[in-house]
Amino acid sequence: DVYVALVRSDADQCNSPANLNLLEDLQWRFEQLESVQNTFSLANGVKAVQRGLSEGYPKWSHVPQEQIAINGTTGSLPPGFINLDCSFTPLYVFLKDHKAATLAEVTQTLTEFDTELQSKETSMRVLPAAGNAGIEAAVNESIEQQQNTMLWVIYAVVFFMCLITFKNVWHVLAILMPLAMTSILCQVLMVWLDIGVKVSTLPVIALGVGIGVDYGVYIVARYVITKDMSIVLSNTGRIVAFTGIALAVSVGTWMFSAIQFQADMGYLLTFMFIWNMVGALFVIPCLLSFFNKKNDESS
Template identity: 25%
Template sequence: FYYKDHQGETIRRAIHTAKQWIAENGDKVEGLTIHLAGGTIGVTAAMNEAAYETNLWVLPLVFILIFLFVTFFYSSIAAGSMMFMAMLFATTLTYAYMGVTHMGININTVPIIAVGVGVGIDYSIYMMDRIRSEMVARGDLAVSVRQAIRTTGLAVSFTAITLMAGIVMWVILSDLRFQADAALLLIVMVVLNGAAAMLLVPSWVLVFKPKFICDAYEDEDGVIHSH
């Protein structure tokens, strides 16, 4: 309670200062060994360090798994790469937002980021799959993209707004800082993933014209394949 707050930056500064002092003065008394104690700051610092280390492998693992699953399902590396880039766009801007607002990587934010990636990538997959279906039915890429935005794009927008409407109550009504920060972070991720689905995915399809979309066809059982 001697610190102004328990935010990640404050805790990191406190631990760094303590470790620096120990390094400079810890060996001045023979036989004396100084260790960092527990307490609220110490325990929180340990949890944040563990969360940071976990984040270094959890998020890349999420990216890799989604890339592999999409690539396998669509039998196309281009499909997996498109979803990977959509995730990278949203996640990078999420970290930028966290940096601007001084919201550190800690035990509270790491799970939210992982959940946000998993929830948000659905929007891009919906859009990509609808463009593919429209391409099979219409045979014109530009028309297919416009139709996908008019239909699936509307559904994505409605879903995102509905999700944010529920989450925003935590920001407005919650007295707990964790809930408010987590809700705001999740809203940011939903918005960014929605933007990636509505803007980036259709643009990439029009520019790169991936074969798994442009060469897609429907068999007699109604299953869509690619040449």
């Protein structure tokens, strides 16, 4: 897993002695992290050429402090270390894994170093990030920022659509509360199974809410007509139970897949289908009974 930090400076300054010293400082900070295996940058290339020009003598494996000497070494480096006007150079950070905690730790180290640079008299700035790990880090940040917003929007849409349908706030709350409980339990399950929130797992909660609300709508709609929960459960309840079990069994086979994404989907969807069914058959009747008693007492 490679995390590539982008080091920016003024034109013709990416290989200045001061900037290369700062680059080595940043590399040292990265290498102090347990999740980092190694780093490589323009400074390493300059030191390698400098040592090679001195018959491999280790003493000369250092960054020269004279610009003319550095220019002589950078000309021997392969392409990709600097751009045409020498204003960008990459810093490669090789990671042990690409877990969210690892990527967050590396990004935090980079951000803290760039903040320190802003208080110094240098044009050097460190920007995140490229490489497969850098892209995953950016995706993780976006997901972390948007996942709560997504949930609020989903529940708001479901709330207003159910309110338009039933025109009763208590009935809507009876539908939504089991869904909210299932969403919370699903996140607990993800922690227990060590399944991270990522692009592939983020829509699962939305899918669970979208399918789970159907069970509640069936129960409440039937209850509004009959006003008898025993009739609702003996008729509509059987249909809800059959649908929930059929969906759970069908997607449950995904848990045995060798593809990690499909296995994760199998665990999460099976859990949400089962718990949404349980919520519709047991929690919603209790909530409707409770809300009806409250309405009777208030009236």
